Amino acid sequence: MNTFEEWVQTSENLLKRNYCLTLADAGFEQSGLESAWRNGERPFDFVRRMALKFDLTSKADLWLL
Secondary structure, three states, X not given: OOOHHHHHHXXXXXXXXXXXXXXXXXXXXXXXXXXXXXXXXOHHHHHHHHHHHOOOOOOHHHOOO
16 A cells, blocks of 8 residues: 555646646645545545546546647
8 A cells, every 4th residue: 555645646646637736726635635545545536536526627628638
């Protein structure tokens, strides 16, 4: 299992790559990140779940790839 810091960095990279956002931009709080990490949620699944929850538009949807 990754450390919490590695998990956060991977999540951040995925969010930046796919949605042009940082975790801070998206308003994710430390407690929510820690909860997802402790529950064993993979960074990819976390970012996807949050994107669906908050209806984020991906770069692919905007043809920016």
